[in-house]
Amino acid sequence: MYIFKGQIDRGRKIFNIGIFLLVICFLGSIIDLGLTKGINIRFISSAILNIIIILSIFKYFKGSIIAFKIIYFFVSGLAVFLFPAIAILLSSLLLKILNIVLDITNILGGALFIIIPLIIMFIGFFIFSKAEIYDSILAYSNYYKNKNR
Secondary structure: OOOOHHHHHHHHHHHHHHHHHHHHHHHHHHHHHHHHOOOOHHHHHHHHHHHHHHHHHHHHHHOOHHHHHHHHHHHHHHHHHHHHHHHHHHHHHHHHHHHHHHOHHHHHHHOHHHHHHHHHHHHHHHHHHHOOHHHHHHHHHHHHHHHOO
16 A cells, blocks of 8 residues: 555544544543542543543653554544544534424434434445545554654
8 A cells, every 4th residue: 555645644633633532532531420420439440541541642642652552542443433423413413403493303203313313424434434534544553653663
């Protein structure tokens, strides 16, 4: 596979966006666990895992290859599922607004709340595969691993 500099730069940008989304997700998870469940064993174990991942993000920016592999595992999974999920969340918000304005729950017995997000999810996966986002992340991963040898 021929990799050019633009694809590596694009992969770096997508990777950094994924890291930003990871930090938000894990900090939100710690806050959510603390507010809803109180302090218990499940909270402590989840908080420790989230803190380890956040610390590995900081180690990645210092140049640790082990931290890069941990973060790459999460970002590659996040990129595949989160980018189409953003479209689903926005469409569900639009459907809630349309439900208030047009009362669409009476149309097809509320099945539009399932059908429209599924259609948008498939369109999101199609755009994700055609935009070669994962290939850019993979190109950046190969570049980073070869750079730090």
